[in-house]
Amino acid sequence: MIRKKYFRFKHFLKERQQLSRSGSEELLSVSEYYGVAPRSAVFSEERQESRAESLEGYRIVKKGDFVMNYMLAWKGAYGISRHDGIVSPAYSVFEVDQSIADLRFLHHRSRSKDMQCLFKSVSKGIMESRLRLYPETLLSLPIELPTVEYQRQASEYLDKKTARIDTLIAKKTRFIELLKEKRQAVITKAVTKGLDDSVELRDSGLKWLGKVPEHWPVLACKYACSLIKDGTHLPPPRVEGGVPLLSVRNVQDGRFNFRSDDSTISESDYIELCRSFKPEANDILLAIVGATIGKTAVVPDNMGRFHIQRSLAVFRVNQIVNHLFLHYVFQSAGYQQLLWEGIGFSAQPGVYLGALSNFRIPAPPLDEQLRIVDYIGEKTRRTDTLIAKTERSIELLKEHRSALITAAVTGKIDVREAA
Helix, strand or coil: CCCEEEEEHHHCEEECCCECCCCCCCEEEEECCCEEEEHHHHCCHHHCCCCCCCCCCCEEECCCCEEECCCCHHHCCEEECCCCEEECCCCEEEEECCCCCCHHHHHHHHCCHHHHHHHHHHCECCCHHHCECCHHHHHHCEEEEECHHHHHHHHHHHHHHHHHHHHHHHHHHHHHHHHHHHHHHHHHHHHHHCCCCCCCEEECCCCCCCEEECCCCEEEHHHCEEEEEECECCCCCEEEEEEEEECHHHEECCEECCCCCCEEECHHHHHHHCCCCCCCCCCEEEECECCCCCCEEECCCCCCCCEEECCEEEEEECCCCCHHHHHHHHHCHHHHHHHHHCCEECCCEECCHHHHHHCEEECCCHHHHHHHHHHHHHHHHHHHHHHHHHHHHHHHHHHHHHHHHHHHHHCCCCHHHHC
């Protein structure tokens, strides 16, 4: 029999009010995917800069603190920190009374499915994407905990079980990275060197492009497009049941799709945005702001009405370039590097439309572009299928991991017997 007792979070959490005087401590990041981790370990070097000019006044975090991003708590953005550091003032930091709650157990318990559902149900906001879980609400919530001794036994059990799953997930994730590198290599060679290895090459004059077939023109992107625009810089007010206003988050695995929690705007605001341009099928979308600069997708047929935010730029080709060819050029290794070399910083990294318009691209004859597009489609189809299958297997492993954690921390399995 597993003995449990009801508490409220305020019985073992105390908000830490300490602020950094210098901002020199390690900057931590909080996410629904990994919990609390150093920002330097999560983002690559060029993407880990904070948007703030100074980190003075950020919240101090001590190892063992419970940290919560209250704006994303409804998605699971919280957990126990294994690191000393600082987080945004918009986050909440709590000291933990370990005589009531074992740190590892609390981390698992708070991130279990039923607790995430509870956190979401009490979060406040007019729509899902704007839900907020405020500290006072969290502290008032009930939670059922077994004895500290049992909590520690459950933590030991879960550490062993989840370590095996995490190792397998890491191997599969690395396999996907290798497949994507292989895919990008196929694309890069095809859109920069063509399909005929016997053709004479000439220097393009561009570092990112290198040598190209001697009969290929190289021209500024603005001459290959009838439209190059970014999305709205001043998003209209959100409404329920309106026209979707999409962003870079709608670009997933090279596809552009609606999501269940998309923001929506009024009919009149949508019409106003369309005065600048109206997104159409076969437009190429490119992420130009934030940590995901370079993500690209093509607007599919029959997608319906929507507009875009400033994190995306839209490219509409003319008669010179095929839309899928340009889409593949954007995915090539050299062009991706060019984007990051051309970023400017304001609130966050971004590539300006002027630079995008003047970036030069290869423009082989249209019939050759179509052959290249067909070749890339054929060569990457099997790789894409394998990536999709591996990603699905990772999702299943994560679901199994989540179910195992929930079962252990809620007492559905007695870890003393399972061990």
